[in-house]
Amino acid sequence: MNRVVLVGAGCGEGMITLRGAELVRRADCIVYDALLDEGLLNLAPPRCEKICVGKRAGAHSMTQAEINALLVACGKKYPLTVRLKGGDPFVFGRGGEELAALAEAGIACAVVPGVTSAVAAAELAGIPVTHRGVAQSVTIVTAHTAQGVPDVTAYAQTEGTLVFLMAKAACAQIAEGLIKGGLSPQTPAALISCAGTQNMQVRRCALAELGTLARELEAPLTAVVGEVCSPRLLGENFGSVFEKPVPSGARVAVVGTQTHVAHMSDALLARGLTPLPCPIGRISPLDFDGVFADLAGYDFLAFTSANGVDVFFERCRALGIDHRRFARHRFAAVGEHTANRLAEFGFHADLVPGAQTTRALTEALETVAPREKVAVLCAKAGNPLLSEAGVRYHLYEVIYDRDALSRAARVAQGAKYVTFGSFGGASAFLEFAPLPEGVRAVCIGAETAKALHMRGKTPLVAAVPGAEAMADRILQEESCKD
16 A cells, blocks of 8 residues: 655754654655755665655745645555655644645555654753753744744743744744833844754854844744753853764765765765765666676676676566576676675675775776676776776666755855766756855765866865765865864
8 A cells, every 4th residue: 555654854964763864765666855864765666656745935945735636646646655754744734735635635644753842952052942941831932924024922921941043034023022012122032043953053142132133043043941041051061061962074065876975975974074964866777687697608796886796686676586507607897886786785795906996996907807898887888998897788877856956055165075976967966056165075086086177176085986085175174274
């Protein structure tokens, strides 16, 4: 039975629940918002359809009625549709309206709660929304409605903590209304911008200062009002020991396919750097079944990417091909990452060139087998040099998504570096938007760097091709600036 599950993505990065992440990994279709951790999309299987319906201030991609209709259509088409919503689906998320539309259409549906910014934003800033002897309740108010900013005067008489969501444009009116209702202008308050992300900022202030400070901060913005915001609440040592919720190293926009983005992000995190995942391309398998009919004529099967390994063996599974058919073949891999992916399918890479480049792979293959005995399993846009190594079979092509490119361009604006793992990915990004001023490009190798050179840019280039070497190159650059 097909079903649609509303999943809360949580507040910021890495805040999804285990159950939510499990559903994303199994999803056939994901309908997602803009203001959430888009790195979660990397968890989805390659075949998953991803549809952005996100809303940003002044740029609504779909009306709620259109989103409801889309969910019904997806529910009829896909076995599992995940409606991925920022925060919690029901806390000012209009999840109830979506469930009602699904129920009316007879679509099976369910909900996985998420960590709402109504409490998480304050917590990530070290502000407890309730505290013994200070605040025994918390009131959550939307600062943005179809009718404009609500009248908040009456909330001044509410005991406990007040939390205002979507407050960027409303802070001046919130402060004015609460003071008019009886709260002191000196009541402790706080603003949390972009909670749970690398761009998160926190400003503690007096209630009367909310409007002025809000103009200096980015949306989404959460305003908290009450004694819990006092910097003295948790003691004088609190500020020196409270840890930031996200990595504090240099921010790096990671551009490429989902597989590359995940691998590169892991390498950056391991070195204390802050990855900003920007998957811009999806792997689209091609018709390469001819290679299975031709297998007997080849001694070597040469893979040029981990993506190719995944696509090849996924097709083997779909066709019911027994892996014992490859018993007499030897395997070549362009680098260690590709070799490791082969190992996950139970095959040892007999040949891995030390330089981990297309040229090195081609030269290494020439020494061990004649060209006609090598099947080169590669992407459609693979380096033409591969034709010298053997008979090419195109396993897949990379489809670059315009919405994803737009997201990547936005993310890169706030980064210090942007990494490119292929010539195609770099070209697609730079054709869509120029490299932001002051942002340094980092390339996996000389071939990828050509996309930057063609546009008059001088990128950093990894010492050897690979995610780890790219991350090390960034660390080297950072140490030179210290």
